[in-house]
Amino acid sequence: xxxxxxxxxxxxxxxxxxxxxxxxxxxxxxxxxxxxxxxxxxxxxxxxxxxxxxxxxxxxxxxxxxxxxxxxxxxxxxxxxxxxxxxxxxxxxxxxxxxxxxxxxxxxxxxxx
Amino acid sequence: xxxxxxxxxxxxxxxxxxxxxxxxxxxxxxxxxxxxxxxxxxxxxxxxxxxxxxxxxxxxxxxxxxxxxxxxxxxxxxxxxxxxxxxxxxxxxxxxxxxxxxxxxxxxxxxxx
DNA sequence: AATCAACCCCTTGACAGTCTAGGTATCCTG
DNA sequence: CAGGATACCTAGACTGTCAAGGGGTTGATT
Numbered sequence: 001x002x003x004x005x006x007x008x009x010x011x012x013x014x015x016x017x018x019x020x021x022x023x024x025x026x027x028x029x030x031x032x033x034x035x036x037x038x039x040x041x042x043x044x045x046x047x048x049x050x051x052x053x054x055x056x057x058x059x060x061x062x063x064x065x066x067x068x069x070x071x072x073x074x075x076x077x078x079x080x081x082x083x084x085x086x087x088x089x090x091x092x093x094x095x096x097x098x099x100x101x102x103x104x105x106x107x108x109x110x111x112x113x
Numbered sequence: 114x115x116x117x118x119x120x121x122x123x124x125x126x127x128x129x130x131x132x133x134x135x136x137x138x139x140x141x142x143x144x145x146x147x148x149x150x151x152x153x154x155x156x157x158x159x160x161x162x163x164x165x166x167x168x169x170x171x172x173x174x175x176x177x178x179x180x181x182x183x184x185x186x187x188x189x190x191x192x193x194x195x196x197x198x199x200x201x202x203x204x205x206x207x208x209x210x211x212x213x214x215x216x217x218x219x220x221x222x223x224x225x226x
Numbered sequence: 227a228a229t230c231a232a233c234c235c236c237t238t239g240a241c242a243g244t245c246t247a248g249g250t251a252t253c254c255t256g
Numbered sequence: 257c258a259g260g261a262t263a264c265c266t267a268g269a270c271t272g273t274c275a276a277g278g279g280g281t282t283g284a285t286t
Contacts (some may be wrong), residue, residue, distance in 0.1 A: 010244055010271080013126040015219050017243095022222055032263050042218040052244050054265060059243090077252065077263060096223050103216050105155040106128050109135055110209050123242080123273055145234050165273050167236060172272090190234060190281065229286075237278075245270080253262075 011046055016056050018099060019046075021065060021084060021092040030071075030079035031057055057082060065091050124159055129169050131212060132159075134178060134197060134205035143184075143192035144170055170195060178204050 023034045035048035060066045065088035071081040084092070136147050147170075148161035173179045178201035184194040197205070 010127065011215060012244065013128075013215070014123065014243065015126070015223075019219070019222055030263075038222065041222055045214060045218045049245060050263095050265080051246070051248095051267095055243080058265095073263080075253075075262070079263065099219065099223055101158060102124060102126070103220060105158045106132070106212065107216060109132055109151070109154055110128075110212055125273065127272065129272080143234075162274060163234095163236080164238090164275065164277095168272080171236095186234080188233070188282075192234065227286100229284100231282100231284085233280100233282075235279080238276085239274100240276105241272105241274080243271090243273105246268090247266100248268105249266075250264080251262100253260100255260085256258090 012048075012052060015099065016048070016052060017060060017065075018092065018095040020053075020056060020060065021088055021095070024066065024082060024084040024088070025092065028071075028081045028083040030073060030081050032079070033073075034082070060088070063091075064088070125165065128212065129161070129165060130173060130178075131205065131208040133166075133169060133173065134201055134208070137179065137195060137197040137201070138205065141184075141194040141196040143186060143194050145192070146186075147195070173201070176204075177201070 019038050020034055023029060023037055029037070031050075031053055035050070035053050038046055038048050057066065057068075061068055061082075064085055066082045067085050068080050068082050071079055073079045132151050133147055136142060136150055142150070144163075144166055148163070148166050151159055151161050170179065170181075174181055174195075177198055179195045180198050181193050181195050184192055186192045
């Protein structure tokens with residue numbers, strides 16, 4: 001018996017990259033903190049699974065959107081800090097625009113005034 | 114040289130089911146017409162690939178959300194007409210609510226006021 | 227008569243992104 | 257010392273989308 005009272009499964013739908021990039025715009029953060037921040041900012045509506053997050057970070061690093069370096073957290077733990085690159089900033093801008101257009105189109109159909 | 118001035122690739126993000134269900138709420142329609150309608154309703158922003166549509170229709174038929182029967186189009190062609198089942202209506206309602214919450218959450222992060 | 231565009235259905239194979247479910251290790255608190 | 261939170265990572269499965277093909281019909285143009 002599944003214990004998920006929520007409707008489960010894939011609530012990200014390809015928006016994770018944009019969310020992460022946006023999270024980094026205020027300054028470098030490490031993976032775990034990025035996940036916690038997004039969850040908190042959406043009142044726990046979005047769950048960031050680590051199995052989605054870390055591959056996404058690696059992906060974006062390879063694409064040059066973010067850059068990583070090892071550092072230390074406020075809690076004195078060894079952490080991998082990610083920061084936005086200029087390309088990442090540009091990508092964020094592009095994906096944000098795309099999201100706006102996409103969400104508007106879907107909403108126009110699904111949620112008629 | 115690619116002729117796509119658009120940014121291509123996967124603009125559906127798992128919303129196709131809901132879009133199709135919504136399209137059927139005004140009455141039965143056949144696959145081709147469903148695709149054309151969605152594209153037109155979004156000013157061609159969303160492209161419904163047939164390789165996405167027909168598997169989706171089959172998927173939803175198996176789940177009991179829609180039911181199909183052969184008929185004839187206005188242009189006198191043999192068409193497979195899909196209609197919404199009660200479960201489909203229920204599913205549409207659920208997915209619409211989910212979309213509203215999801216879109217709101219993403220937008221809150223990506224498009225701050 | 228041949229051709230072409232639009233109409234209409236379908237399948238295969240590849241791919242990308244997410245999830246589940248594990249693993250490792252450190253630090254702090256009870 | 258046990259347990260929970262912090263922090264990173266990976267393998268495998270799954271799902272939805274796409275590209276790229278296939279088929280056939282109808283109506284208009286050449």
